[in-house]
Amino acid sequence: MSRNRLPQEEANGGTDAGQGSPARPTILDLAALCGVSPATVSNALAGKPNVKAQTRELVLRKAREIGYHASSTARGLRMGRSWSIGLVVGDIANPFVPDVVRGVEDVVWRERKNLILCNTDFQAEKKTAYVRSLLDKQIDGMIVLSQILDDQDMERVEAAGIPLVTVNRRAPGHSCDYVGIDNQAGVRMAMDYLVSLGHRRVGFIKGLFRSSSADDRLAAYLEAVAAHGLDSAPSLVVQGDYSIESGDSATRTMMAAAQRPTAIVAANDLMALGALGALHDLGIKVPSDVSVVGFDNIQLAEHPLLNLTTINHPKRETGDSAARLLLQRIAGDRGDPPRSVILKPSLIVRGTSAPPPAVAVAKPRRRGSSQAEKTQAEKNQTAGT
Amino acid sequence: MSRNRLPQEEANGGTDAGQGSPARPTILDLAALCGVSPATVSNALAGKPNVKAQTRELVLRKAREIGYHASSTARGLRMGRSWSIGLVVGDIANPFVPDVVRGVEDVVWRERKNLILCNTDFQAEKKTAYVRSLLDKQIDGMIVLSQILDDQDMERVEAAGIPLVTVNRRAPGHSCDYVGIDNQAGVRMAMDYLVSLGHRRVGFIKGLFRSSSADDRLAAYLEAVAAHGLDSAPSLVVQGDYSIESGDSATRTMMAAAQRPTAIVAANDLMALGALGALHDLGIKVPSDVSVVGFDNIQLAEHPLLNLTTINHPKRETGDSAARLLLQRIAGDRGDPPRSVILKPSLIVRGTSAPPPAVAVAKPRRRGSSQAEKTQAEKNQTAGT
DNA sequence: TTGTAAGCGTTATCAT
DNA sequence: ATGATAACGCTTACAA
Numbered sequence: 001m002s003r004n005r006l007p008q009e010e011a012n013g014g015t016d017a018g019q020g021s022p023a024r025p026t027i028l029d030l031a032a033l034c035g036v037s038p039a040t041v042s043n044a045l046a047g048k049p050n051v052k053a054q055t056r057e058l059v060l061r062k063a064r065e066i067g068y069h070a071s072s073t074a075r076g077l078r079m080g081r082s083w084s085i086g087l088v089v090g091d092i093a094n095p096f097v098p099d100v101v102r103g104v105e106d107v108v109w110r111e112r113k114n115l116i117l118c119n120t121d122f123q124a125e126k127k128t129a130y131v132r133s134l135l136d137k138q139i140d141g142m143i144v145l146s147q148i149l150d151d152q153d154m155e156r157v158e159a160a161g162i163p164l165v166t167v168n169r170r171a172p173g174h175s176c177d178y179v180g181i182d183n184q185a186g187v188r189m190a191m192d193y194l195v196s197l198g199h200r201r202v203g204f205i206k207g208l209f210r211s212s213s214a215d216d217r218l219a220a221y222l223e224a225v226a227a228h229g230l231d232s233a234p235s236l237v238v239q240g241d242y243s244i245e246s247g248d249s250a251t252r253t254m255m256a257a258a259q260r261p262t263a264i265v266a267a268n269d270l271m272a273l274g275a276l277g278a279l280h281d282l283g284i285k286v287p288s289d290v291s292v293v294g295f296d297n298i299q300l301a302e303h304p305l306l307n308l309t310t311i312n313h314p315k316r317e318t319g320d321s322a323a324r325l326l327l328q329r330i331a332g333d334r335g336d337p338p339r340s341v342i343l344k345p346s347l348i349v350r351g352t353s354a355p356p357p358a359v360a361v362a363k364p365r366r367r368g369s370s371q372a373e374k375t376q377a378e379k380n381q382t383a384g385t
Numbered sequence: 386m387s388r389n390r391l392p393q394e395e396a397n398g399g400t401d402a403g404q405g406s407p408a409r410p411t412i413l414d415l416a417a418l419c420g421v422s423p424a425t426v427s428n429a430l431a432g433k434p435n436v437k438a439q440t441r442e443l444v445l446r447k448a449r450e451i452g453y454h455a456s457s458t459a460r461g462l463r464m465g466r467s468w469s470i471g472l473v474v475g476d477i478a479n480p481f482v483p484d485v486v487r488g489v490e491d492v493v494w495r496e497r498k499n500l501i502l503c504n505t506d507f508q509a510e511k512k513t514a515y516v517r518s519l520l521d522k523q524i525d526g527m528i529v530l531s532q533i534l535d536d537q538d539m540e541r542v543e544a545a546g547i548p549l550v551t552v553n554r555r556a557p558g559h560s561c562d563y564v565g566i567d568n569q570a571g572v573r574m575a576m577d578y579l580v581s582l583g584h585r586r587v588g589f590i591k592g593l594f595r596s597s598s599a600d601d602r603l604a605a606y607l608e609a610v611a612a613h614g615l616d617s618a619p620s621l622v623v624q625g626d627y628s629i630e631s632g633d634s635a636t637r638t639m640m641a642a643a644q645r646p647t648a649i650v651a652a653n654d655l656m657a658l659g660a661l662g663a664l665h666d667l668g669i670k671v672p673s674d675v676s677v678v679g680f681d682n683i684q685l686a687e688h689p690l691l692n693l694t695t696i697n698h699p700k701r702e703t704g705d706s707a708a709r710l711l712l713q714r715i716a717g718d719r720g721d722p723p724r725s726v727i728l729k730p731s732l733i734v735r736g737t738s739a740p741p742p743a744v745a746v747a748k749p750r751r752r753g754s755s756q757a758e759k760t761q762a763e764k765n766q767t768a769g770t
Numbered sequence: 771t772t773g774t775a776a777g778c779g780t781t782a783t784c785a786t
Numbered sequence: 787a788t789g790a791t792a793a794c795g796c797t798t799a800c801a802a
Contacts, residue, residue: 024545026779037789042781052787067541072521073467074779076458077794084501084522092490093483093684102478105504109511114518116469117502119490126494133499136457137469156452160409244688277689299478303629304662305690411795422773427797437771459795462778 030068034059045070076138084114085326086134086142090122095270095298096315100145100167103319111327113140120147128153135160141326143167163329165322170212177329178340179322183216186311186345187265190293191224193347194263197355199291201231203261205240205250205271217267217295233259240271247274255282262290262356269294269301269310276306276352287354297348307351314343415453419444430455461523469499470711471519471527475507480683481700485530485552488704496712498525505532513538520545526711528552548714550707555597562714563725564707568601571696571730572650575678576609578732579648582740584676586616588646590625590635590656602652602680618644625656632659640667647675647741654679654686654695661691661737672739682733692736699728
């Protein structure tokens with residue numbers, strides 16, 4: 001079966017200086033060791049059918065013996081792939097992000113692909129530079145989380161033919177796979193719930209402008225205000241930037257106004273936690289004086305001392321879906337029309353929500369009362385598209 | 386200056402099927418376009434001195450025009466590098482981790498290297514598989530956070546000659562660069578501080594066994610108990626696993642014992658937060674009945690509703706140092722003896738610590754009273770090696 | 771100052 | 787079933 005010659009050293013060794021780590025074995029070494037050609041080794045290792053069972057076994061055994069592993073770089077050059085996917089995030093330290101990353105990692109790992117983490121700090125140049133770097137690396141695909149690539153970057157990615165999945169933020173003008181959440185439904189659930197508790201004046205801490213999700217959440221708030229005929233005042237909507245601090249200051253602003261809300265909805269949990277902190281400092285009791293509802297359901301939101309009522313954003317599932325979509329594209333269906341996955345939010349009732357302080361039980365309402373009667377269980381199921 | 390021939394298409398084009406993305410330009414295309422050899426293009430792009438200024442300009446201009454970028458894969462194969470470094474973490478969703486990652490990313494980015502994120506979930510096989518994958522990819526270096534590689538993995542990394550920096554956990558038996566924190570000093574600061582407040586019975590929620598940092602923190606606690614002559618009882622030390630839940634249940638166990646502590650020190654913030662939750666549920670007031678001190682100072686610890694007194698772990702600086710050490714190794718000094726960076730913890734006094742409830746002010750103590758008199762400012766400076 | 775050619779470690783094509 | 791060979795896109799002696 002195996003030839004007589006056993007050249008021992010063909011590609012490596014020989015001139016080994018004896019110092020430093022011995023160069024790792026190449027496919028030529030393994031081929032020589034097995035007495036077959038490199039092509040056969042390659043075929044055997046790849047599990048191709050055109051190789052005798054005996055030969056395959058020999059190759060596999062010897063490969064294990066000498067600890068042969070093919071160079072990703074060489075294969076990559078030859079095959080035009082890299083078995084790694086780029087993950088572009090704004091800030092990995094934002095508690096929302098790692099959960100999504102976990103979801104991505106989990107499915108990507110199943111195909112033994114690697115994740116290249118790109119933290120842009122939301123800086124345009126860093127984003128661009130990272131995208132270039134990823135393209136130079138011949139990544140198999142790319143996921144962009146809660147950000148948009150500018151047109152030029154987008155074109156480069158498209159030109160390179162690299163599959164791209166955007167998450168939480170649609171790229172305006174470009175069509176590609178997308179994973180998001182039904183923001184409007186989420187805010188609507190929060191609002192309906194608060195109305196059902198009897199609230200008539202609800203404040204809203206919105207996120208950054210120029211982001212589709214922020215717009216959607218604000219729009220849903222405004223719609224709910226209109227639909228339920230709630231009090232509306234300019235001071236009831238304050239701009240934040242998704243940080244705790246901005247939630248804190250937004251709340252102080254809101255509570256300093258003439259028309260104090262009896263409930264506050266924040267566009268994310270971090271700002272809701274900021275609101276909680278501000279109200280605490282101001283000596284305003286939560287939930288008896290003011291209710292607070294967040295959005296995202298980050299891990300610490302369920303801590304007994306925070307106990308934040310919030311809208312759950314299926315974070316891990318988000319990452320999971322994005323990765324799945326991406327892998328499908330990579331696997332082949334480049335030409336298919338873009339797909340979207342819109343996940344469902346759900347209401348998580350905890351301790352920061354209650355009826356407003358002076359709720360006049362007998363006082364009749366014009367509208368929205370049927371909604372207000374909905375049970376908690378029902379609301380948990382309700383999620384429009 | 387430029388030759389007469391302008392072959393237009395040398396390596397690419399020609400047989401372009403007109404469909405799909407046009408193959409990206411290679412160095413041959415660029416060379417042909419400039420009328421020079423690929424070697425000259427390479428030299429010009431690399432900024433080598435042996436190329437005429439005019440030629441260099443031409444090459445750079447044309448390169449920009451056609452958007453030429455060298456293939457990382459090809460260069461990697463040729464040069465034996467990949468410009469990416471592997472970052473092995475246990476669980477990216479642990480709030481401690483992303484801050485360290487940020488530190489790493491920041492300095493790695495400066496050299497335009499990429500970060501390959503490997504989330505092991507603390508599973509041995511996943512860890513091993515990731516290490517293999519990284520080695521196959523010819524990574525320039527590797528950082529392992531709060532974990533140890535088993536001997537075999539360690540040997541493989543060493544055999545491959547890949548620089549490795551371990552963080553927070555020393556690899557027993559192997560010597561390599563290390564970044565950590567002075568765990569003993571940290572716990573000592575917490576204990577000294579509590580004693581200074583008058584506490585005599587302090588419980589400790591320790592981390593997982595088989596981890597040098599957990600051992601160090603426990604050892605420091607026991608030493609402090611001995612040094613200050615504090616009450617000691619088996620029930621005052623309970624095992625946790627660094628999770629919120631384990632902090633919760635450890636606290637319940639501890640408070641159910643006969644000898645209730647007046648203060649609890651937890652080996653990390655997550656467990657401290659669990660303690661806070663449990664005490665809250667049990668109706669035990671913090672800090673008037675029981676004080677709680679954590680370790681790490683995670684971001685949310687400073688929230689007004691948590692307001693956790695804790696020992697600060699310079700997380701970002703940890704990542705920063707690890708990356709710096711690694712880049713130095715990569716840059717050349719492979720042979721130098723291993724370096725260690727031990728960062729200093731510091732005490733962050735917030736709202737979960739106070740004198741014990743029944744502190745008899747006039748009651749004289751045998752020892753430790755001078756320490757107890759230290760001011761807060763002094764303690765913040767104190768950090769032994 | 772520039773060009774030629776070898777080689778990095780694979781896989782794919784085509785003979786055999 | 788297996789082997790020779792070209793090719794992937796680049797860098798680097800070495801030659802001119």
